[in-house]
Amino acid sequence: MKNLRYTSITGNSSKFLGLLAVYGVFLLLGFYAFVNMEHEGHWITGMNNQVVWGLPHVFAIFLIVAASGALNVASIASAFNKSFYKPLAKLSAVLAIALLAGGLIVLLLDLGRADRLIIAITHYNFKSIFAWNIILYTGFFAIVGVYLWTMLDWQVEKFKRIAGTVAFIWRLILTTGTGSIFGFLVARQGYDEAILAPMFVIMSFSYGMAIYILVLMATYKWTGRPLGNAVIKRLRDLLGVFVAATIYFAVVHHLTNLYITEHHGYEAYILRDGGLITNLFWIGQIVLGSLLPLALVYCPRPAKSRAMTALASILVIVGGFSALYVILIGGQSYPMTLVPGYEASSSFSDGVIASYNPSKWELMLGMGGVAVALLIVTFGLKIFRLVPESLADELTDPHKS
Numbered sequence: 001m002k003n004l005r006y007t008s009i010t011g012n013s014s015k016f017l018g019l020l021a022v023y024g025v026f027l028l029l030g031f032y033a034f035v036n037m038e039h040e041g042h043w044i045t046g047m048n049n050q051v052v053w054g055l056p057h058v059f060a061i062f063l064i065v066a067a068s069g070a071l072n073v074a075s076i077a078s079a080f081n082k083s084f085y086k087p088l089a090k091l092s093a094v095l096a097i098a099l100l101a102g103g104l105i106v107l108l109l110d111l112g113r114a115d116r117l118i119i120a121i122t123h124y125n126f127k128s129i130f131a132w133n134i135i136l137y138t139g140f141f142a143i144v145g146v147y148l149w150t151m152l153d154w155q156v157e158k159f160k161r162i163a164g165t166v167a168f169i170w171r172l173i174l175t176t177g178t179g180s181i182f183g184f185l186v187a188r189q190g191y192d193e194a195i196l197a198p199m200f201v202i203m204s205f206s207y208g209m210a211i212y213i214l215v216l217m218a219t220y221k222w223t224g225r226p227l228g229n230a231v232i233k234r235l236r237d238l239l240g241v242f243v244a245a246t247i248y249f250a251v252v253h254h255l256t257n258l259y260i261t262e263h264h265g266y267e268a269y270i271l272r273d274g275g276l277i278t279n280l281f282w283i284g285q286i287v288l289g290s291l292l293p294l295a296l297v298y299c300p301r302p303a304k305s306r307a308m309t310a311l312a313s314i315l316v317i318v319g320g321f322s323a324l325y326v327i328l329i330g331g332q333s334y335p336m337t338l339v340p341g342y343e344a345s346s347s348f349s350d351g352v353i354a355s356y357n358p359s360k361w362e363l364m365l366g367m368g369g370v371a372v373a374l375l376i377v378t379f380g381l382k383i384f385r386l387v388p389e390s391l392a393d394e395l396t397d398p399h400k401s
Helices: 014-040 055-070 072-078 083-111 114-122 129-152 154-183 196-222 229-259 261-273 276-298 306-333 360-383
Strands: none
Touching (some): 014 360, 055 072, 055 129, 055 196, 072 129, 083 114, 083 154
């Protein structure tokens, strides 16, 4: 890399103010949804006694998982000492912090009694995976914050690789902990699997990279800064590898369940009889979220188009939401096995597949969390010098003079 000049964005144009206004609308809608859910209770949502984690949890977990993956670029730059990615690392760290903040806000406001957060922070049950994750999330903020400091302040720059390596290890632990929330739930036929922990790790790589590509392209497009093909190609190739790995884990996950007799009913529900859940799996997760992005990334003609790269990233995000909806909602909708080896039924709908229809309040709250994340990134770009003025091929591609 040749010498690059880092600058913040000016952020005083009508387009910039319009973007903030859009964020403000979604923030207000999210806050309005929270107030109504807090005042009226969760009966106004689509959640019920069987499906207690609804659409807001899909948004929250997607943002939390993507936060780990958004740190991909910074990890490659520091932990693996790849100089090509170093100019992209600062934005990667800020995006990771922003996504985690947005996800945790949705999670906190959806659970109810947000005022009791201090208890969750100060009192721990170390046999609970949820208590572990409180430590992992707060630690992520602290470690990535220190890592970002080493990239912004030349006086502590010598510690950058150490901080980056610690952040890389911590993000793997964090996403493993998030996947383990489901892997440790033995009561649900759709959960209770060790493969969910590493599967969430590779899912984070895919979703975080897709979001990073879109944010980087939008930043350079809207500010009129040069962004060369060399950078886009590197990121696009990484996205393809991560998407392929995600498909691999999904296939192994379901093949393992099909081999285990006790999971046959759940697999039939997900793969064939689940209605919306089945459609989201095959159409959303597999076709739109995996196979089509791979075609756009690796087929020669669409791979040359930036618009197709952006479309592939958007489809990966769509596939990510679909995958998490299938895991969360599908796993809860399928009835629990109350007495293994026997059939049990009662007037409480035991043995019956639960219905769930997301409400507008849940969607508004989830979109509010997305707006929080994007707002943090936008102000980060305005306040700090996160990106170079130019990433043209002449500056980034070693094969060009």
